[in-house]
Structure formats: C-alpha cells, structure tokens
Amino acid sequence: MKRVFDVSAALAMLVFLSPLMIAVAVMIKMKMGSPVVFSQRRPGYKGGPFDLHKFRTMTDVRGEDGELLPDEERLTDLGIMLRKYSLDELPQLINVLRGELSLVGPRPLLPQYMELYSRRQMKRHDVRPGITGWAQVNGRNRLSWEEKFEMDVWYVENRSFWLDIKIIAMTAGKVLKSEGISQEGESTARAFTGNTQDD
Numbered sequence: 001m002k003r004v005f006d007v008s009a010a011l012a013m014l015v016f017l018s019p020l021m022i023a024v025a026v027m028i029k030m031k032m033g034s035p036v037v038f039s040q041r042r043p044g045y046k047g048g049p050f051d052l053h054k055f056r057t058m059t060d061v062r063g064e065d066g067e068l069l070p071d072e073e074r075l076t077d078l079g080i081m082l083r084k085y086s087l088d089e090l091p092q093l094i095n096v097l098r099g100e101l102s103l104v105g106p107r108p109l110l111p112q113y114m115e116l117y118s119r120r121q122m123k124r125h126d127v128r129p130g131i132t133g134w135a136q137v138n139g140r141n142r143l144s145w146e147e148k149f150e151m152d153v154w155y156v157e158n159r160s161f162w163l164d165i166k167i168i169a170m171t172a173g174k175v176l177k178s179e180g181i182s183q184e185g186e187s188t189a190r191a192f193t194g195n196t197q198d199d
Contacts, residue, residue: 001161006103010096021090024082028056031078037091042108045128050100052108053091057082086175092131104164105130106152109192116194117149124152127159134163137170145192 014021028036035056042052057079061069068074075083082088095101101108108129117124135143135151143151155163 002102002164003099005161005164006096009103010093014093014097017090017093020087024055024087024090027078032056032059032076041111042129043111043114043125044100044108045125047114047125049111050095050098050108052101053094055082055088055091057088089131096131100128102128102130104132104155104167106133106155107136113192116192118195120153121149121195123156124149126156132167132171134167137167137174140174146195 025036038054038056038058039051040054041049044050057076058071058074059076061074063069079088092101096103105128106124114122133152134155135148138151139147
C-alpha cells in the first residue's frame with residue numbers, strides 16, 4: 001500500500017509541479033549555469049547506495065588551494081530561497097518513482113556516517129529513506145543528531161500508512177513556515193562526528 005501510494009502521489013506531483021520545476025531549472029541555469037541538478041551518492045534501504053537528486057543551490061567556487069569553499073560561502077541567494085521552501089528537494093520525486101526513496105522515511109544522509117551509527121541508529125536503514133520524515137516535522141536541522149536518529153528509529157518502529165499521511169500534512173505546514181531549515185551558525189546542519197556512547 002505504501003509503495004502504491006508513493007508512486008501514485010509522486011506521479012501526480014510531478015505533473016502538477018512540472019511548470020514550477022521548469023521555472024526553477026531555468027533560474028538555476030541563468031544564475032549558476034550547469035549542472036542544474038546536483039546528484040550525490042547516499043545510502044538507502046539496508047545501506048544500499050543510490051544517487052540522490054536535488055536542484056543545485058551552491059556554486060563550485062574554489063579557494064587558492066583548489067579546494068571548494070565552505071558551503072556558506074558557495075550558497076547563493078537563489079539557493080537560500082530554494083532551501084527555504086524545500087524546492088531543491090523536488091527532483092527527488094524521480095528517486096521515489098525509481099524505488100530508491102519513499103515520500104516518508106528517515107532522510108538519507110552521507111555514506112561516511114554509516115560507520116559512526118550505534119546499533120540502534122542503524123535501524124533507520126530498515127526502511128526506504130524518505131523525502132520527509134518524523135524528524136523533519138519535529139525540528140528538522142534544529143535537532144541534535146541524537147534526537148534526529150531517535151525520531152528516525154521511532155518512525156521505523158511505529159510506521160503506518162496513517163502516520164505517513166500525518167507527516168505529509170505536517171510537512172506542508174513546516175514548508176510554508178520555513179521552519180528548522182538550518183542550525184544556528186550553519187548553512188544546514190553540522191557534520192555528524194559520532195556518538196558519545198554506543199547502544
């Protein structure tokens with residue numbers, strides 16, 4: 001039932017939002033050039049890797065040492081607006097159609113975090129990752145990593161179709177209010193460096 005709902009809803013949203021997605025793509029092309037869509041390898045269900053797609057929000061400006069500048073220095077005004085209203089996430093509807101993402105589930109994070117999870121936190125990979133999730137509607141990037149992971153695991157242990165509907169409805173409100181986009185002093189969230197204790 002969840003997969004049928006994911007595919008049906010993703011198709012409907014892609015059709016309905018296609019004019020907006022085209023407009024966003026044109027703005028990115030004009031302001032930042034190519035590529036318009038940014039892809040990054042992420043661990044999905046059972047840790048299996050896939051390419052997560054997002055609209056590009058940062059430039060590729062590098063320092064004198066050839067390394068990319070910090071995120072906050074590469075994030076553009078257009079990128080800030082796209083992140084504020086979560087428009088950068090729209091290409092992930094393609095990931096949903098491919099079966100790599102669900103509409104609702106723990107957010108897919110960076111591959112290097114996998115080796116830092118506790119045994120309990122690894123349970124977040126027992127389901128498909130999602131575009132939105134329980135942690136996203138309960139604080140998003142204002143939560144500590146431990147709080148996020150506990151909410152992810154709670155979702156895995158309590159998931160249901162009606163909980164997904166509730167999270168989707170709550171997500172719409174959070175997006176309109178632009179809540180929890182970043183941690184204080186960060187463009188999004190601080191990197192996860194591990195737990196204070198393993199459980």
